[in-house]
Amino acid sequence: MKEGPDIAHIAALIGDPARANMLTALMSGRALTVSELAEEAGVTIQTASSHLSKLDDGGLLRPRKQGRHKYFSLASDDVAHVLEALMGLAAGSGHLRKRTGPKDAALRQARVCYNHLAGDMGTQMFDSLIAQGHLTLISDDLILTQSGQAFVAELGIDLTELRKNKSPLCRECLDWSERRSHLAGGLGRAFLRRFEDLSWAKRDAKTRVVSFTATGAKEFEKLFSVG
Amino acid sequence: MKEGPDIAHIAALIGDPARANMLTALMSGRALTVSELAEEAGVTIQTASSHLSKLDDGGLLRPRKQGRHKYFSLASDDVAHVLEALMGLAAGSGHLRKRTGPKDAALRQARVCYNHLAGDMGTQMFDSLIAQGHLTLISDDLILTQSGQAFVAELGIDLTELRKNKSPLCRECLDWSERRSHLAGGLGRAFLRRFEDLSWAKRDAKTRVVSFTATGAKEFEKLFSVG
DNA sequence: TTCATAGTTCGACCCTAATCGAAGCATCCG
DNA sequence: CGGATGCTTCGATTAGGGTCGAACTATGAA
Numbered sequence: 346m347k348e349g350p351d352i353a354h355i356a357a358l359i360g361d362p363a364r365a366n367m368l369t370a371l372m373s374g375r376a377l378t379v380s381e382l383a384e385e386a387g388v389t390i391q392t393a394s395s396h397l398s399k400l401d402d403g404g405l406l407r408p409r410k411q412g413r414h415k416y417f418s419l420a421s422d423d424v425a426h427v428l429e430a431l432m433g434l435a436a437g438s439g440h441l442r443k444r445t446g447p448k449d450a451a452l453r454q455a456r457v458c459y460n461h462l463a464g465d466m467g468t469q470m471f472d473s474l475i476a477q478g479h480l481t482l483i484s485d486d487l488i489l490t491q492s493g494q495a496f497v498a499e500l501g502i503d504l505t506e507l508r509k510n511k512s513p514l515c516r517e518c519l520d521w522s523e524r525r526s527h528l529a530g531g532l533g534r535a536f537l538r539r540f541e542d543l544s545w546a547k548r549d550a551k552t553r554v555v556s557f558t559a560t561g562a563k564e565f566e567k568l569f570s571v572g
Numbered sequence: 573m574k575e576g577p578d579i580a581h582i583a584a585l586i587g588d589p590a591r592a593n594m595l596t597a598l599m600s601g602r603a604l605t606v607s608e609l610a611e612e613a614g615v616t617i618q619t620a621s622s623h624l625s626k627l628d629d630g631g632l633l634r635p636r637k638q639g640r641h642k643y644f645s646l647a648s649d650d651v652a653h654v655l656e657a658l659m660g661l662a663a664g665s666g667h668l669r670k671r672t673g674p675k676d677a678a679l680r681q682a683r684v685c686y687n688h689l690a691g692d693m694g695t696q697m698f699d700s701l702i703a704q705g706h707l708t709l710i711s712d713d714l715i716l717t718q719s720g721q722a723f724v725a726e727l728g729i730d731l732t733e734l735r736k737n738k739s740p741l742c743r744e745c746l747d748w749s750e751r752r753s754h755l756a757g758g759l760g761r762a763f764l765r766r767f768e769d770l771s772w773a774k775r776d777a778k779t780r781v782v783s784f785t786a787t788g789a790k791e792f793e794k795l796f797s798v799g
Numbered sequence: 800t801t802c803a804t805a806g807t808t809c810g811a812c813c814c815t816a817a818t819c820g821a822a823g824c825a826t827c828c829g
Numbered sequence: 830c831g832g833a834t835g836c837t838t839c840g841a842t843t844a845g846g847g848t849c850g851a852a853c854t855a856t857g858a859a
Contacts, residue, residue, distance in 0.1 A: 352596065352658040357587030361847075365580035379806060392848055394807055404661075413805045413856040423661050430654045431579040434631075588817075606836060619818055621837055640826040640835045 358403045359431065363388050364396045368405070368419070368428055376409065376416040411518070455555040457548050461518070461533030462540070462555060466565065470536070471527040473569035480515065480528070487515035489532065497532070500568070502539050507531045540565075585630045586658065590615050591623045595632070595646070595655055603636065603643040638745070682782040684775050685745060688760030689767070689782060693792065697763070698754040700796035707742065707755070714742035716759065724759070727795070729766050734758045767792075 359365055363386040370377060370385040377385070383393030397417055400406045407420045419425050455466040462470060474480040479493030489497070497504060507514060508531075518529030528536065537555075540546040545561025548554070557565060586592055590613040597604060597612040604612070610620030624644055627633045634647045646652050682693040689697060701707040706720030716724070724731060734741060737758050745756030755763065764782075767773040772788025775781070784792060 351662050352655065353587055353589040353592035355658055355662055356583045356592065360580055360584030360587035362580040363847080365583065369579065388847090389849055390806070391808085391850080395847080398807085415806065423657075427654070427657045427661055428579065430650075430657050431582055434650050434654055435578050435582055590817080615817085616819055617836070618820080618838085622817085625837085642836065 355403055355405070355427075358400055358405060359428070361396070362386075363392065364400060367393070367396065367400070367417075368424075369432075371406075371417065371419050372425060372428055376418040378414050378416055382417060409517075451554045451556070455546070455557065457537070457555055460537065461527070461529050462537045462546075463518070463527050464555070466555075466557070467527035469571055470565075470569045473571050474528065476571065482517070487517050487528075487530075489515055497535075500536075500539060501543075502532075502535045507535055582630055582632070582654075585627055585632060586655070588623070589613075590619065591627060594620070594623065594627070594644075595651075596659075598633075598644065598646050599652060599655055603645040605641050605643055609644065636744075678781045678783070682773070682784065683780045684764070684782055685754070685756070687764065688745070688754070688756050689764045689773075690745070690754050691782070693782075693784070694754035695752045696798055697792075697796045698752075700798050701755065703798065709744070714744050714755075714757075716742055724762075727763075727766060728770075729759075729762045734762055 359368060366386040367377075367382045370382060379393055379397060380390055382397065383390045386393060386396070388396070397406065397408075401408055401417075405420050405424050406417045409416045409418075419428075453464055455462065455464045457463065461467070471480070474493065474496075475482070477492070477496070479490055479496050481488045481490055494504060514531045515528065516530035516533065517526045518533065527533070537546070537548075540557075540561065541548070543561070543564075544558065545564055546555050546557045549556065586595060593613040594604075594609045597609060606620055606624060607617055609624065610617045613620060613623070615623070624633065624635075628635055628644075632647050632651050633644045636643045636645075646655075680691055682689060682691045684690065685694065688694070698707075701720065701723075702709070704719070704723070706717055706723050708715045708717055721731060735758075741758045742755065743757035743760065744753045745760070754760070764773070764775075767784075767788065768775070770788070770791075771785065772791055773782050773784045776783065
């Protein structure tokens, strides 16, 4: 004889101190790795892993694999809302967390991630493409729209050539300094290569830093303004 | 290295199935007794008592002792809000509870509680007195305001006589059929006695039923209309 | 290929907390 | 004053789950 909505299960998930610490850390809106969340919670990585898979099973988290890293963020605004309400009840002073990325400013601004553009400029490009309607996110699938295809062609990228490649055209990639998405996949690769071909940017082989020329930065800004 | 708002503690309180059942039962807005909540939760009364004191310590409940009964209701709208949000997350179909009072319609309408008026008319009188500003609830203390004292005098109740009594003048009393407050204490007693003196009402000794005459009901309605 | 790093799985330990029986209070009723 | 009812406290039992060490997998770096 039981249960409408299983509020006990979800509350129990939040009810463990270690998990609660992880969740509050994620309230910053950032995506964090298992190790980082382990440190936040003050437990070992094994325990954190166990907790995180439970939270994931409970539908509270949204995991994303990134190479050998696994990033977790809150699953939805609803989850954040519940946490917010709980903090309200707990009535104490709200307190949020801080956590930063790489030290080097140049790396933060623009760098290579695998073989595509990352860093501040990478996320800016991604955001702009979404805002202009050139990219759309449909249930975790990233789609290049009609206008996007025109935009890409205009820039001088051969889409038909790209499509021959077996790897997916568009992939969302999580930025490790910004902790926001940027564009990966064949198209992401093509963008960076095109920037280099146009002599807008140059990548430093050793440091992963991508340095834009003055005109390159200007053109980039024209194409991917975020206003 | 710890804790802002202790969301884990509160979530853990909600996280136990038995307690969650009790809390959802209380979402009806009604006040329920320990035994009723025990049945809702499917546990024995001892366990329920233990759970309830924990919830109370956590500040989630508002207990009220009523003779040998102890009624619990949710402590605040904030608590209800958190539960609501949790139910939303649990995403299942919402499902509320039912629970009724005494069978007899006459008893429900008006009856004696100790020696004051209870039932539908009792709660109506209470609500009306509050609404008219004759009574005020200041942190669990019920106060007869200036206008209230005039109102009472107008009705022909001798306040100075009442104050000589050692028992408190105004007391909030939880109605067992309506599960809402009505007026007890010396003043509550005086009201009922006055109704009898005016031949507005008559109480049946055996059944606790209070029956109002036609004119009595009319006068009552005039004095204690609810909006 | 070899090494290092990020996470996961397995197994064992241990501790909290839920549970109920039994006894103890408190309150009302006759 | 008993006797009945509603609730609390105490104590003992038990189970579920949080924790970490150690071994394993997967990905990236040299």
